[in-house]
Amino acid sequence: MDLMLNDxxxxxxxxxxxxxxxxxxxxxxxxxxxxxxxxxxxxxxxxAELGWTTLALPTDIGxxxxxxxxxxVLAEELGRAAASTPLxxxxxxxxxxxxxxxxxxxxxxxLSTLATSGAVITPALIDAVGRDERSASSSVLFETDxxxxxxxxxxxxxxxxxxxxxxxxxxTPDGESAVVAVNRDAAGVRWTRHGATGGDxxxxxxxxxxxxxxxxxxxxxxxxxxxxxAGLDAxxxxxxxxxxxxxxxxxxxxxxxxxxxxxFGKVIGSYQAVSHRLADMRxxxxxxxxxxxxxxxxxxxGHDARLEVAGTKVFANEVIVxxxxxxxxxxxxxxxxxxxxxxxxxxxxxxxxxxxxxxDAQTERAAVALGL
Amino acid sequence: xxxxxxxxxxxxxxxxxxFMDAELPDWWKGLFHDDDRIYPFTREFCMKLAERDWLxxxxxxxxxxxxxxxxxxxxxxEEMWAAGEPRGPQYMSxxxxxxxxxxxxxxxxxxxxxxxxxxxxxxxxxxxxEPEAGSDLAALSTRATDADxxxxxxxxxxxxxxxxxxxxxxxxxxxxxxxxxxQGLSMLLVDMNTPGITVRPIDSMGGPQEFNxxxxxxxxxxxxxxxxxxxxxxxxxxSTLAHERVGAALHAxxxxxxxxxxxxxTTTKDENxxxxxxxxxxxxxxxxxxxxxxxxxxxxxxVVSAMSAGDANDVDPxxxxxxxxxxxILIGNIGLDIVGARGQLRTGDGLAPLDGLMNxxxxxxxxxxxxxxxxxxxxxxxxxxxxxxxx
Numbered sequence: 001m002d003l004m005l006n007d008x009x010x011x012x013x014x015x016x017x018x019x020x021x022x023x024x025x026x027x028x029x030x031x032x033x034x035x036x037x038x039x040x041x042x043x044x045x046x047x048a049e050l051g052w053t054t055l056a057l058p059t060d061i062g063x064x065x066x067x068x069x070x071x072x073v074l075a076e077e078l079g080r081a082a083a084s085t086p087l088x089x090x091x092x093x094x095x096x097x098x099x100x101x102x103x104x105x106x107x108x109x110x111l112s113t114l115a116t117s118g119a120v121i122t123p124a125l126i127d128a129v130g131r132d133e134r135s136a137s138s139s140v141l142f143e144t145d146x147x148x149x150x151x152x153x154x155x156x157x158x159x160x161x162x163x164x165x166x167x168x169x170x171x172t173p174d175g176e177s178a179v180v181a182v183n184r185d186a187a188g189v190r191w192t193r194h195g196a197t198g199g200d201x202x203x204x205x206x207x208x209x210x211x212x213x214x215x216x217x218x219x220x221x222x223x224x225x226x227x228x229x230a231g232l233d234a235x236x237x238x239x240x241x242x243x244x245x246x247x248x249x250x251x252x253x254x255x256x257x258x259x260x261x262x263x264f265g266k267v268i269g270s271y272q273a274v275s276h277r278l279a280d281m282r283x284x285x286x287x288x289x290x291x292x293x294x295x296x297x298x299x300x301x302g303h304d305a306r307l308e309v310a311g312t313k314v315f316a317n318e319v320i321v322x323x324x325x326x327x328x329x330x331x332x333x334x335x336x337x338x339x340x341x342x343x344x345x346x347x348x349x350x351x352x353x354x355x356x357x358x359x360d361a362q363t364e365r366a367a368v369a370l371g372l
Numbered sequence: 373x374x375x376x377x378x379x380x381x382x383x384x385x386x387x388x389x390x391f392m393d394a395e396l397p398d399w400w401k402g403l404f405h406d407d408d409r410i411y412p413f414t415r416e417f418c419m420k421l422a423e424r425d426w427l428x429x430x431x432x433x434x435x436x437x438x439x440x441x442x443x444x445x446x447x448x449x450e451e452m453w454a455a456g457e458p459r460g461p462q463y464m465s466x467x468x469x470x471x472x473x474x475x476x477x478x479x480x481x482x483x484x485x486x487x488x489x490x491x492x493x494x495x496x497x498x499x500x501x502e503p504e505a506g507s508d509l510a511a512l513s514t515r516a517t518d519a520d521x522x523x524x525x526x527x528x529x530x531x532x533x534x535x536x537x538x539x540x541x542x543x544x545x546x547x548x549x550x551x552x553x554x555q556g557l558s559m560l561l562v563d564m565n566t567p568g569i570t571v572r573p574i575d576s577m578g579g580p581q582e583f584n585x586x587x588x589x590x591x592x593x594x595x596x597x598x599x600x601x602x603x604x605x606x607x608x609x610x611s612t613l614a615h616e617r618v619g620a621a622l623h624a625x626x627x628x629x630x631x632x633x634x635x636x637x638t639t640t641k642d643e644n645x646x647x648x649x650x651x652x653x654x655x656x657x658x659x660x661x662x663x664x665x666x667x668x669x670x671x672x673x674x675v676v677s678a679m680s681a682g683d684a685n686d687v688d689p690x691x692x693x694x695x696x697x698x699x700x701i702l703i704g705n706i707g708l709d710i711v712g713a714r715g716q717l718r719t720g721d722g723l724a725p726l727d728g729l730m731n732x733x734x735x736x737x738x739x740x741x742x743x744x745x746x747x748x749x750x751x752x753x754x755x756x757x758x759x760x761x762x763x
Contacts, residue, residue, distance in 0.1 A: 001381075001443050002374040003670065003677040009373065069373060255759040270762045272748070275755035282754050283691045290670035291663065297375045311663035318660070367655035370662060372638060 003290065008066065009073045016052070016077035026341045029082045037161045038193065038201025044085045048118025053091050058099075061108075062115035067300035068092075068234055072241035072292055079245020082344040084199045086120045086159040092238035094121035097167060097231030101179070101219040110165060110181060120159050123231065124166040124182075124205055128153035132361060133169075133232055139207060141170040141178050141217065148214045150180060153206045160184065160191045160203035167218070168207070169228060178220045179228065186210050198351025199344075233299060233309045236356040240292040240316050243352040247285040247320060249345040250327040254278055257331050268330075277326045284319035291315060307369035313362040317353040324350050381443040388426065388451050392458070395420065401719060402456025404736060406579040411495075411537035414460025418492030421459070428466050428490040435474060435482065436490025442680045446673070450624035457620070461534035465489040465496050467619030468612040469542055476559075476600035476608050485540075485561065497538035499529040499545075499562070499586060500609070507749050510553045510606060514545040514588060516560060523547070523560065523598070525568075525591040535571045535584035538564050543593075548603050557605035561597040568592070577735050616744050622696035623668035629703050629733055630661055632726055633710055640725075648710060657706040661699075668696040687758035690750035697740035697747060704734035 005013065023043055032040050047053050056071045057063020064070075071091060078085055095114055098107050098121075113119045125133040139152020150170055157166065166182045166189075182189065188210035191203040219227050255278060258269030268274050291312040298305040324346045328335045335342040357365070377385075395417060403410065421427040430445035431437025452459050459466075470489050473482055488494040505512035514527025525545060535541070541562040550556035562569075568591035574583045600608035637649040637658065648654050671692040678684050707730035708715040719728030741747040755761045 001377050001446075001673055001677065002681075003674045004373070004681050004683065006373060251759065255761060258761055267762050269755070272752070275759075275761045276748070276751040278759055278761065279694075279751035279754035282687075282758055283695055286674075286688075286691055287664075287667035287671060287695060290674065291667050293373055294375045294666065294670060297373060307662070308666070311659060311666065314659055315663035315667060363656050363659050366659040366662070367649075370634065370658060372634070372649040372655050372658060 003293075005073065009070055012052075012055070012070060012073045013077060015050075016074050017080070019046070019050075020077055020081040020083065024081045024083055026082070026344060029084075029344055030338075032084055033199070036193070037159075038084055039159055039162050040083050040085055041162065043083055044120075045118055047085065047087075053087065053118055054095075054115045056091060057095055057111065057115050061111050067296065068237060069293060069296040069300055071238060072296045075238045075241035076245040076248070076289070079242035079348070080248050082199060082246065082249060082341075082348060084201065086122060086162070086200075088235050088239045088242060089122040089158045089200075090114065090120050092235035093123045093231040094165075094167060096234035097123070097179070097227050098218075100227035100230040101223065104215060104218070106181060106213075106215050107218060113164065119164040120162050121165045121167065121181075122157060122159050122163040123235075124154040124157040124160070124168040125228065125232075126155045126157075127169075128155045128204065130155075132357065133228070134357075134361065137169045137171045137177065139168065139170050141172050141180060143172070143214070143217075148180075148212050148217065150182065150207045150210050150212060153204065155204055156194065156196070156202040157191070157205045158200045158202055160205050161193065161201065166205065167231075169224070172220075176221050177224050179218050179224045180212055181216045181218055182207070182210060182212055186212065196351065197347050198355070199348040200351075229306075232356065233305065236309055236313055237292050237296050237299065239352055239356050240288060240312055241296075243316060243320060243349055244285055244289045244292065246345045246349040246352070247281065247288065247323055250323060250342065250349065251278065251281050251285060253335075253342050253345070254281070254327045254330040257334075261332075274330055277330055281323050281326055284323060288312075288316045288319065307366055310357070310362040310366035310369060313357050314359055314366055317359045317362070320349050321353055377443050377447070378441065381441070381447050384444050385447045385451065388447060391424070391426075392451065392455055396455060396458060400456065400458065401732070402736070403458070403460060404578045404582045406581060410581065411460060411534075414458055414462070415492070415495065417458050418460070418462045420492075422490060422492035427459075427462065427492050428470065431466075431470060431486075431490060432474075435470070435486040442676050446621065446676055449619070449621040452624075453621045454624040454628045456625075461495050461497060461538065462489075462492060463619060464498060464616070465494070468616045469496050469498075472542075472559075472608065472612045473599065475611060478596075480596065481561070481599065494540060495534060495538045496540045496542060497532050497534045497564070497586075499532055499541045499543040501531045502528060503530050507746050509544070509609075510557065512544065512546065512557070514543070516545045516547045516558060516593065519592065522595060523593040525560070525562070525588040525593055527588050529586040529588075530574075530583075532571075532584045532586045533582060535564070535586050536573060536581070540564060541586070542599075544605050544609050547605075550603065554606045556603050557609075558602050559599040559605040559608045560593050561599055562591065562593050563597075566591050566593070577738065582739075613745070620744075621672060622693075622700055622740065623665060623672055625733070626661070626665045626668065626696075626699055626703050629707060629729065630658070630665055632729055633661075633703075633707050634658060636726055637710055654710055657710065661703050661706060664695075664699045664702065668692070668699050671695050685757075687754055690745075690753040690758075693744060694741075694747045694750045694754075697737075697743075700733070700737040700740045704730065704737040708734055 055064040055066045059065035127137045188208040191205045194202045196202045295308040425438045428437045429440035502512045516523040516525045543560045543562045547558040548556035568589040570587040572585045711725035717724035
């Protein structure tokens with residue numbers, strides 16, 4: 001048992017913090033948010049060059065051979081910087097999913113694409129008419145002698161406009177689930193960006209009779225569902241680590257504000273109604289970080305961590321919703337303005353609570369895993 | 373980061389559990405119950421632990437320990453707290469009174485006091501709080517004045533747990549009047565059998581055994597019972613109080629209660645014949661508790677990790693204490709809601725669900741955010757020392 005960061009993790013933390021401090025400031029975060037693609041493309045490219053986006057991939061395909069726990073350290077730094085990168089979608093979901101399905105030439109090719117080029121591969125799981133990633137898909141996979149096609153629409157696909165490949169969940173006419181790797185540039189794929197709360201650009205993606213090679217069907221039935229679960233588990237924990245970084249940003253801003261803003265002749269941070277809110281933010285942020293770290297470690301060890309993933313998300317959702325409002329309350333009106341940086345963090349944090357399994361869905365998953 | 377106990381520590385946990393199964397009598401329900409057998413039992417129990425080197429195992433060999441690793445020590449903390457702390461007050465000797473003596477005691481004091489602690493032969497109580505000095509501990513007014521070759525102590529302490537059974541008292545009192553209230557305090561080691569000491573139990577919600585008032589009326593304390601520099605008692609007290617905050621593994625009891633609640637909810641049917649565990653509120657409550665149990669455990673382990681890496685700070689123990697104590701409150705209340713109306717019935721009543729376990733826990737959870745430095749004080753520590761907010 002040792003809850004201190006190890007040398008590798010300290011190196012990742014220090015390196016990422018320096019790099020992001022040099023290359024990203026709140027103004028550039030605003031510029032990225034306003035841009036068409038909504039992504040810190042240069043940062044992602046540099047991160048890929050530094051080997052950070054492939055840190056957790058196996059060394060034999062060109063990855064860093066580290067674990068999800070190490071990737072969490074990087075994700076937290078990205079959260080602190082309010083960066084918009086596809087780390088969760090690509091290094092979290094796609095990399096895990098592609099290693100969880102039966103290996104084929106296509107999956108090997110996709111993994112080496114991830115490992116060598118910094119390409120973005122992103123999940124397209126939430127059906128346009130579905131509630132979340134795990135809801136049944138009404139998008140359909142047709143397989144006939146004439147070829148393999150898909151039709152339907154997906155909502156809230158992260159980073160679709162810069163993605164090379166989408167991992168699309170579908171249903172066959174027989175009602176079997178399947179996941180297909182679709183080239184984003186294939187004819188019949190159209191995307192439009194949603195207006196959304198958080199920092200990840202989300203897209204509505206339509207598939208109009210898109211022809212795909214037969215071997216792009218990566219998994220079917222239970223195997224497909226299990227691989228999706230594995231990908232979502234990794235993505236959920238990585239997203240939690242990123243949200244912890246956002247919470248750290250909120251704590252930093254709120255502490256600075258409370259230490260300088262004066263009312264009634266005193267700095268407001270000397271009032272316990274203010275300082276104790278901040279203490280609670282510190283407590284709950286630390287708790288989230290440790291839960292995510294332990295869960296990531298369990299996943300790295302290959303342990304069954306369904307209970308831990310779901311429980312971590314339930315806890316994080318609950319306390320982060322509170323933290324968002326605590327941070328705004330400490331700031332007063334100034335924190336509500338767009339020129340102030342707080343909203344960069346609180347929007348991301350609140351969006352996190354709705355992503356990767358809302359409280360209801362994760363509570364039910366955890367309850368089942370708990371034997372209830 | 374590494375989230376597994378060392379294999380030796382886990383093996384030791386099994387050994388310790390077997391020992392406790394054999395040693396804990398059927399009547400044992402926990403430390404704070406109305407039963408005269410409790411303190412004599414804890415003394416006997418500690419001596420048996422000491423015989424096996426399990427009482428002060430993390431202490432250095434020279435002081436009667438075996439230099440055990442911190443995780444084996446954590447196993448002891450968890451298993452003891454989970455079982456209602458059958459060591460009685462002696463966990464305090466282990467966690468901070470002993471270490472305080474190692475840091476500030478003279479060679480003679482160490483020789484005189486540490487060995488009996490390590491042997492499990494002696495009970496200590498902590499004389500800090502006073503009627504007018506609770507959270508504002510430095511405002512205390514119990515005086516030790518100079519008499520013929522000794523201190524003469526006059527004053528009153530309150531909320532002193534274990535004072536009826538204790539042999540010695542770690543007494544924080546005022547020896548000198550300093551410019552600031554934190555100056556002029558001194559730490560004395562006081563024999564509880566000294567004439568002039570009166571202990572009066574306070575009947576509390578937790579029963580007659582939990583708290584006491586202790587009165588000092590011209591109590592003579594030899595000069596060689598001054599611990600650390602005269603007038604520097606505040607520093608002596610604060611040096612090891614952070615240890616106290618993780619010294620009781622508050623999360624360990626939560627695990628016992630959570631397991632009991634899961635068992636209860638899955639095996640008890642409601643008026644429609646459905647297990648309670650099918651109710652959304654019950655599912656949600658137990659899931660929230662389970663995640664918080666994990667978090668409480670990890671926050672505690674973080675402090676221990678940092679201590680063993682020589683990287684301790686004042687903030688993380690405060691974080692751990694607030695979180696764990698509030699979780700104990702939460703599980704008391706969620707647990708009572710799950711067992712329902714009969715949750716009012718006390719231990720021993722045949723109709724009490726889980727033999728009154730949740731009722732009993734609820735009562736004993738009330739002091740947790742207050743004891744060992746109130747959670748408000750902990751939040752001050754976190755916001756001031758952790759976040760740099762002004763006082």
